[in-house]
Amino acid sequence: MSSVTQIAPTPVAPVVTRPRSRKRVRKFGWNALALVVLFVMVFPVYWMISTAFKPGHDILSFTPQWVPAHPTLSNFTDAIHQQFFWNAVKNSLIVTSVVVLLSLVLAFLAALALAKFSFYGRKPFIVVILGVQMVPLAALIIPLYIMMSRVHQVDKLSGVIVMYLTFVLPFAVWTLRGFLLGVPKELEESAMVDGATRFGAFVRILLPLLGPGLVATSIFAFIQAWNEFIIAYVFLHTPEKQTLMVWLASFTTLRGTDWGPLMAGATLCSLPVIVFFVLVQRKIAFGLTAGAVKG
């Protein structure tokens, strides 16, 4: 990154120290600005966590308390003893794990077709895959509801799973296709020349190379299914069948706004996502815009 600071229009002076100290002052300024940005961005998350550890009387004070003076876990126990919390955990786990597994299998097969074969209708299918990512869910929710009620899939986890699967598939296919294209063809060919069957070449050569892609895709599917709200909210009526996000959204209406347990519940709901997100963040950014800048 040093080359960027070099583009500053500093005149080439015979004395080296002056521009250098000027440069240092400028760098200090940029660093300070970046730390301010960091503070502003992270503050809401910090505020959630710090509230989650404060006892009720410290939360409901007119002068906010920056660091919990009397840290407590009572908000967390309140949150997990809230009605339907464990049902919601169970439902979220079922939905996300099934969506992850199915999307992985279906997306892998489709990606294989797109990356390794040339066939009639290949490009239209790619356009469809890219295009359906842009279909507004908010608009589709009405016909989806009508359709699902006709086949008696309203208020059932299976219906929600199928819908999530559809919204995860395009991205999953696209990402896996990218990874498949990255596998050098010569590797597979040499394995086949050496007498391996196509399946053997697949298991021994392709699969290990695709490991990171499969992990990234499944975590993406996990995050999508875990975070989704609108479909779960519209399609799952019975409280016992709701997912964690619906549980969290209805938290306040149960007994007024109880900020401590609410923030503790919010912290618990985001924990798995934050962990996974940190693991794959680079690959997700890569997947959506890969290759867009040509150096």
Added chain:
Amino acid sequence: MASVAESGVIPASRRRRFSRRRFGQATAPYVLLAPAAAVIGVVLAYPLYLLVKMSFEKYGLFELIRHKGRWVGTDNYASIFQDAEFWRVVVRTFLFTVVCVSLTMILGTAIAMLLLQVSRWVRIALTTGLVLVWAVPVIVAVNIWRWMIDYQFGVANWALTKLHFGNFERHDWFANPWSGFGVFTLLIVWGAIPFVAITVYAGLAQVPHELLEAAAIDGAKPWAVFREVTLPLLKPILVILTSLSIIWDFQVFQQIWVMLDSRPTSDYYTMAIYAFHQSFQISEYGLGAAIAVVMVMFMFLATLVYLRQMLRTGEVH
């Protein structure tokens, strides 16, 4: 994009195998694609067709029970186009989208540029912070912001009062839709900045240093370097990000819905909420479908731009 068998070595004595294999070659991709295509077809293509069909039908509670709409031609469209409320909602949604997308793109790009200028440890700290914010689920984010702007104990009112911006004690941010939408803008821009900043930063890191240096040696000012060298190279990424942001912000629903306890007043209707209200709250599914179709049409433009850019960047062979 040659297939594997094309370049495979096949001995002449195995001609018969060859032709059978070629048949396998021809059908294999379709077999592989079938399951994914089927799911996408059932859950996306059919509902899209149903949406358009329903927008030409009277579809109320009675029709919902009967599982069959009644054809009414363009009546639904006529009634929403004559509805003053509908046009207010359209203008509000457009305005909101323009403000949110511009702020997201400008601030996101600025932060990406900032990441290039700072020391290594600051860059790591800021990137980690951005990823953390990116990871926060939307419903969690809504609840955090609702708590921060709580009229009584919220930290925002306290800070604004302390900083002498006026008396914000017991200030209700949603009493006035302008300030209410200000809160939604902050919430959405805050949540969207990390993705834009990190993606643009990844793009900036790919811009060759020699180009920037050459421009600087030729005497270009930093702003000129940015405008003449960096921006054109970043254009594909910026186009993709902008069209994605338009799509995401135009259909804003859950932030407003959850923040306002599932009962926003009509001052807070966006197109998605208006369509939802018409269908699920007053059971006029046909009218809701017509609004949704108009919404899809508006968003189609952004989709076209996105598709064109994705196909152009050479990712699609």
